[in-house]
Each structure stands twice: as C-alpha cells, then as structure tokens.
Amino acid sequence: MMQALSHNAQWVLLATFLLGMAAGVTGCLAYWKRQSLMSDALSHAALPGVVIGFALAGYKSLPAMLIGAAASALAGAVLVHRIRAGSRVKEDAAMGIVLSVFFGLGIMLLTMANRMPGGRQSGLDGFLFGQAAAMVQSDVQVMAAVAMLAILTVLISFKEWKLFLFDPDFARGLGLPGKWMNAVYLAILVTVIVTGIQAAGVVMMAALLIMPAVSARYWTDSFGRMAALSALFGGAAGGAGTLASLWGEGWPTGPLIVIAAAALFLVSLVFGLRKGLLLPLIRRQLAKRRLKGSALAGRSGLPERGSLS
Amino acid sequence: MSYDGWILLTASLVGSSCGLVGVLLILRRMAMMADAISHTVLLGIVTAYLVTRELSGVHMLIGAAAAGLLTALLVQWLHNRGVRQEASIGIVFTTLFAIGVILVAAKAGNVHLDVQHTLMGEIAFIPWETMRVPGFGAVPEAVVMLSAAFLVTLLLIVLFYKEWKITAFDPVLAASLGIPAALMHYLYMTLTSVTAVAAFDAVGAILVVAMLITPAASAYLWTDRLPSMLALSSAFGVLAAFLGYGLAVWLDTSISGSMAFATGLIFLVSFLGSPRYGLAARRRRSAP
Numbered sequence: 279m280m281q282a283l284s285h286n287a288q289w290v291l292l293a294t295f296l297l298g299m300a301a302g303v304t305g306c307l308a309y310w311k312r313q314s315l316m317s318d319a320l321s322h323a324a325l326p327g328v329v330i331g332f333a334l335a336g337y338k339s340l341p342a343m344l345i346g347a348a349a350s351a352l353a354g355a356v357l358v359h360r361i362r363a364g365s366r367v368k369e370d371a372a373m374g375i376v377l378s379v380f381f382g383l384g385i386m387l388l389t390m391a392n393r394m395p396g397g398r399q400s401g402l403d404g405f406l407f408g409q410a411a412a413m414v415q416s417d418v419q420v421m422a423a424v425a426m427l428a429i430l431t432v433l434i435s436f437k438e439w440k441l442f443l444f445d446p447d448f449a450r451g452l453g454l455p456g457k458w459m460n461a462v463y464l465a466i467l468v469t470v471i472v473t474g475i476q477a478a479g480v481v482m483m484a485a486l487l488i489m490p491a492v493s494a495r496y497w498t499d500s501f502g503r504m505a506a507l508s509a510l511f512g513g514a515a516g517g518a519g520t521l522a523s524l525w526g527e528g529w530p531t532g533p534l535i536v537i538a539a540a541a542l543f544l545v546s547l548v549f550g551l552r553k554g555l556l557l558p559l560i561r562r563q564l565a566k567r568r569l570k571g572s573a574l575a576g577r578s579g580l581p582e583r584g585s586l587s
Numbered sequence: 588m589s590y591d592g593w594i595l596l597t598a599s600l601v602g603s604s605c606g607l608v609g610v611l612l613i614l615r616r617m618a619m620m621a622d623a624i625s626h627t628v629l630l631g632i633v634t635a636y637l638v639t640r641e642l643s644g645v646h647m648l649i650g651a652a653a654a655g656l657l658t659a660l661l662v663q664w665l666h667n668r669g670v671r672q673e674a675s676i677g678i679v680f681t682t683l684f685a686i687g688v689i690l691v692a693a694k695a696g697n698v699h700l701d702v703q704h705t706l707m708g709e710i711a712f713i714p715w716e717t718m719r720v721p722g723f724g725a726v727p728e729a730v731v732m733l734s735a736a737f738l739v740t741l742l743l744i745v746l747f748y749k750e751w752k753i754t755a756f757d758p759v760l761a762a763s764l765g766i767p768a769a770l771m772h773y774l775y776m777t778l779t780s781v782t783a784v785a786a787f788d789a790v791g792a793i794l795v796v797a798m799l800i801t802p803a804a805s806a807y808l809w810t811d812r813l814p815s816m817l818a819l820s821s822a823f824g825v826l827a828a829f830l831g832y833g834l835a836v837w838l839d840t841s842i843s844g845s846m847a848f849a850t851g852l853i854f855l856v857s858f859l860g861s862p863r864y865g866l867a868a869r870r871r872r873s874a875p
Contacts, residue, residue: 371618378797382847389841485681536685
C-alpha cells in the first residue's frame with residue numbers, strides 16, 4: 279500500500295495520523311473539563327495571530343505564523359476565562375464572543391495583509407481552510423514533533439491529570455498546582471490546535487478534538503483506556519481521511535477526516551460496550567429470555583439482583 | 588439611495604434581526620448553537636442548489652431553514668442519548684459542515700459557493716444586485732430578503748412574547764402552564780436559521796455569529812428587563828454596523844470583518860463600563 283503513495287504523501291499521512299492521536303488525547307482532557315467547544319473557539323481565535331505572524335516575518339514563515347497563532351489563541355482562552363469570571367455572561371456566550379470577534383479581526387487583518395507583496399500568492403488563506411496535500415516535508419516534521427510533545431506531556435504526568443480533572447479539590451489538597459496544570463492544559467490544547475489548523479482547517483480541528491474523545495467514552499469507564507482509545511480513533515480518522523483524499527483526486531482532506539471521525543462516532547454510539555445504544559436492547563432481550571426460562575422451570579420468575587441493570 | 592446607504596441599511600437590518608434573535612440565545616444558554624447553525628446553513632444551501640440547480644433566495648432560505656432544524660434535532664437527539672450538550676453541538680455541526688464542504692468540492696465547484704465566500708460574505712456587492720419593488724424602485728435583493736426576515740422575527744417575538752419569556756427564564760413553569768416547550772424550541776431554531784441565512788449571503792457566517800451573540804451579551808450587561816434587553820441588543824447591532832463600516836472605510840479592509848470586530852468593541856465597553864454589571868461597577872461595589 280505504501281508503495282502506491284509518493285514520498286511526500288507518506289509524510290502527510292504520518293503527520294495527520296500523529297495529529298489525530300495528539301488531538302484524541304488532548305480532546306479527552308477537554309471533554310472532562312467540559313470544554314469541548316473551547317477547541318472551536320480557540321481555533322477561530324488563532325487567525326489574527328497567524329496574519330500578524332506573517333506580516334511581521336514578511337513571508338510565509340511557519341514558525342512565525344505558529345507562534346502568532348498560539349499567542350492569539352491563548353489570548354482568546356484568557357479572555358473567555360476573564361469574561362466568564364468577571365461578569366454575568368456565561369461561558370458559552372463568552373466563547374461565541376471570542377470566536378466571532380477574533381475571527382472578524384483576523385479577516386480585517388487578512389484583507390490588509392493580502393495587499394502586501396506576496397500576501398495572496400503565499401496561500402495564507404490555505405492556512406485556515408487546511409491544505410494537507412500542500413504540506414512539504416519540513417512542515418510535516420514540525421507537526422510531528424509538536425504532536426509527539428503533546429502526547430508525551432499527558433503521558434508523563436498521567437496520574438496528576440486524572441486527579442486534576444476528576445477531583446480538583448483533592449488535587450489541591452495534595453498540593454498539585456492547579457493554576458499551572460490549567461496553564462499546561464491550555465498550552466497543549468493551543469499547540470495541538472495551531473499545528474493542526476494548516477493540515478485540517480479550523481472547523482476540522484474542532485471536530486478532531488471533540489469526536490474521538492466522545493466516541494471513546496462509549497467503550498470504557500477508565501480514563502486511561504479512554505485516552506488510549508481516543509488517540510487511536512483520532513489517529514485512525516486522520517489517516518483514513520488523508521488516504522481518502524489522496525485517492526479521490528482533489529477532494530478536501532479536512533472534511534474527509536471529519537467524516538471518518540463521525541463514522542467512528544456512529545459506530546461507537548451504536549455498538550459501544552459501555553454506553554452504546556444496542557447494549558440495553560440486547561440486555562433486555564437476554565433478561566426477557568432468562569425470565570421466561572426460569573418461569574418455565576418453576577422457580578421464582580425474578581432474575582437475580584443486578585443482572586437486569 | 589447611495590452606495591454607502593445601501594450597505595449600511597443591509598448591515599443594520601442584519602444587526603437588528605440578529606440582535607433580537609440573539610437575546611433568547613443568550614438567555615437560554617445556547618450561544619454556541621448560533622455558531623453551529625451558521626456553519627450548517629452551508630449544507631442546506633448546497634443541497635438546495637443541487638436539487639434545484641438554482642441560486643435563488645427562496646430555495647436557499649428553505650434549504651437553510653431545513654438544515655438549521657436538522658442541526659437542532661440532531662443535537663437534541665444525541666443529548667437525549669447521554670451525549671453532553673456542548674459535545675453534541677460540536678459533533679453535529681462539524682459533521683454537517685464537512686458534508687457541505689465535500690459536496691461543494693465534488694458537485695458545485697463552479698458556483699460562487701466557495702467556503703471563503705460563505706465565511707466572509709460579499710457585502711460590497713450588495714448594492715448592485717437589485718430587483719424591482721413596486722413603490723420603491725430598484726432595491727438590492729438582500730435588503731428585500733433581510734427586511735422580510737426582520738419583520739418575521741419581530742412578529743414572532745411580539746406574538747409569542749409571553750411564551751418566549753417564560754420558557755427562557757423558567758422552563759419548568761412553562762411546562763406546567765402547558766406551553767409546548769419542544770415546539771417553541773424548534774420554532775426558535777428555525778427562526779435562528781432563517782435569520783442566519785438571510786444574513787449569510789450578504790455578510791458571511793462569521794458576522795452572523797458575531798451579530799447573534801455579542802450585541803445580546805452586551806445588552807445582558809446593561810439591563811435586567813427583557814424588553815429593554817431586546818431593544819438594546821438590536822440597537823447595539825445597528826451601532827456595530829455603523830462603527831464597523833467606519834472602521835472598514837478608514838483602514839480600507841473587509842467590511843464584515845470590521846463589523847464583527849466592532850461588536851467586540853461594544854462588548855468591551857459594556858464589560859468594563861456598564862453601571863450595573865460592568866467590571867468597574869463590580870470593583871466599586873466590592874471595595875469597602
């Protein structure tokens with residue numbers, strides 16, 4: 279299979295796979311912080327920074343644009359927090375405000391940057407809507423490194439993350455620095471988002487952060503297994519979407535990745551072993567059969583305690 | 588009317604209708620539904636185009652309203668099956684948007700439906716796409732559509748004012764009074780998508796989201812009364828349109844981007860300076 283792909287395509291495939299894994303793991307953190315839509319807000323909020331980074335560097339320099347994107351996404355995250363904590367406006371409205379106002383500012387700046395020499399040709403717009411196929415090896419290497427970094431950060435202090443997410447009070451009692459954990463969480467989230475945007479696009483990045491985590495939740499109750507599964511789902515969606523776009527000439531990669539993730543979600547929703555829709559139906563059938571069998575055998579018709587749940 | 592006049596009128600209509608609809612979104616904590624619907628509207632428009640092969644206003648309105656309703660239904664369906672509200676919003680709108688983008692890429696490549704256009708809109712071209720309206724002469728199509736959307740919104744809000752108010756503030760009371768809460772919810776979601784699509788072609792998705800959420804959130808910081816919040820919110824929407832146009836002319840940049848940014852300026856002023864719920868007022872109150 280790999281022989282059929284060009285050298286560059288293999289790099290792109292590897293990158294989207296790693297990106298999917300990083301997004302899957304990070305999405306788990308966001309899921310349990312009840313901030314699934316934060317990824318959507320922050321990926322939109324990255325736009326002004328991308329343009330400013332481009333304008334300051336004077337050409338399409340990936341590091342400058344990434345740093346700019348990270349800075350403005352972080353500013354967005356801080357603002358969401360400040361608006362929620364400092365007024366009666368709720369978190370969802372705060373996210374909506376940051377998302378739309380930052381994106382509006384970004385479009386203002388983008389229109390101005392497009393008048394700069396090299397603005398239009400540099401494919402600045404592509405950065406937003408995702409052009410996985412246009413990535414070159416060095417772009418891919420940066421992305422792969424960042425994705426590995428995000429995954430490792432979560433792995434190394436896995437126990438601390440668990441405490442931080444599920445029992446923040448206990449974590450504080452143990453002396454875990456909650457503020458710092460929160461900062462690291464935001465840093466990982468922002469890093470994954472800004473590296474992912476250029477491959478998958480703004481909306482697609484949100485999908486990759488949300489869907490694998492929700493899908494994984496249907497299969498297990500353990501956080502560790504959920505994170506691993508989520509990484510697997512994310513990686514699979516990234517890989518499958520990229521392959522599909524490579525084979526169907528000119529099909530957009532980002533949306534195909536989303537479709538792959540959505541398919542995985544649907545499968546999990548129906549067949550999931552912990553919370554899937556099919557499970558209660560099967561259980562009910564089994565219980566009914568057992569009830570019938572025991573009634574025929576002349577014993578008490580009630581099943582044992584717990585077997586119905 | 589002059590070129591600038593038509594643009595300002597278009598944007599003001601967007602601002603006032605979105606301002607009205609947005610108030611209920613903020614009160615019912617469904618702000619991110621605005622973001623979701625303004626994305627899925629793309630799928631509705633593409634589907635309507637693929638079915639009728641026409642880019643006319645009515646077809647697009649119907650397609651978009653259907654897509655918005657579908658979004659609301661799917662989000663609710665997933666939510667009823669144990670998926671968290673915000674996660675189900677995220678799942679539904681990204682998927683429907685992705686399908687929309689793929690359909691555009693695969694089937695409707697030559698139409699002016701490109702993603703960028705849907706994001707940023709083409710408000711600068713509005714004054715030239717005119718139609719004849721008896722009694723008024725040549726009026727831009729977008730103005731006619733937006734006026735209709737504004738009137739429908741106003742009518743529905745006035746007509747069901749009591750029902751909206753009770754469902755927004757006390758859903759349990761609403762249920763016990765026999766107000767069909769589910770029906771009101773879906774009616775409201777349809778209203779949001781009709782407003783979104785009417786504004787969509789004119790000003791782009793991002794300004795629709797900005798106009799739906801930010802003026803209403805700003806108004807929420809100034810008042811505790813629903814009627815004044817409705818009035819303030821649509822006034823803020825209009826103000827943002829004027830402010831944004833001024834900015835755009837001054838900096839020679841994207842009109843809808845500037846208007847979205849201007850809603851943010853209005854929110855900033857409200858956040859800092861509102862005498863009731865602003866930051867300064869809070870500080871003063873908490874100081875001994």
